[in-house]
Amino acid sequence: MKNSLFISALFFSLLSFAQVKQADTYKMIKYDSSYGITMYEKLNFYLGGDSVRYDKKGYSASGWYEDYYDGGQVLHKGYYVEGHLKVYKNFYEHGQLEREFKSEFNKATLSTFFGNGKPHAQIEYLAGNVIKETDYFENGQIEFTEEYDKDGVYIKREFYYENGKPQSILALVDAKKKLFSSKEYFVNGNIKEEGQIHYSKAIGDFQKEGKWLVYNEQGKVVAEQFFSKGEMSNENKF
Secondary structure (H helix, E strand, C coil): CCCCEEEHHHCCCCCCEEEECCCCEECCCCCECCCECCCCHHHCHHHCCCCCCECCCCCECCEEEEEEECCCCEEEEEEEECCEEEEEEEECCCCCEEEEEEEECCEEEEEEECCCCCEEEEEEEECCEEEEEEEECCCCCEEEEEEECCCCCEEEEEEECCCCCEEEEEEEEECCCCEEEEEEECCCCCEEEEEEEEEECCCCEEEEEEEEEEECCCCCEEEEEEEECCEEEEEEEC
16 A cells, blocks of 8 residues: 555645555556557446445545556545545656546546647536537647537537648637537648538438539639439539
């Protein structure tokens, strides 16, 4: 058992100090480069975890806990209530912060980082549902950003190429009719196609509607297409 004191302002500025009650040593930590150190997610009740952490005496963990890599480097710092994580940070073996989770009432945020310290993802939750997410390439450019309404339907969705230019942009234009403007882009930044799509709750997917314009890589219109419920009814090529 290793005991230590650490400044809990890492998690909440309202708390001054926290006593680490237990420390476990992990000889091997395997994690996927796309998802990171996820072994503690099963203890995060807010994110759907259904596991409970117990202390050395077999009671549900309560208070601050710290875990370590085999070499002594900090792997995890977390605050537990009845065995479930409420606030925590995970670290790469070289000391860089890998993720940070904070929750308060019905809101929560999760931030993850690449090994070089640049952001990997930032996710905001409301009542357990994702309302906003932004993911990044390792070079620091945004890969995609999404926002949802309370029913889990997109308000906007933007994807980018690694060079920073837009790949696709979806934006809500009529909430009542569930209509969105949609644009696709070539890697050079020129628009590829644009039009409107409708979100069909019945099929849980988007369908092209009305007039769409199709462009070549030089930015010239090469076709106009007409859709109804995702099916093309007519096409004019130029």
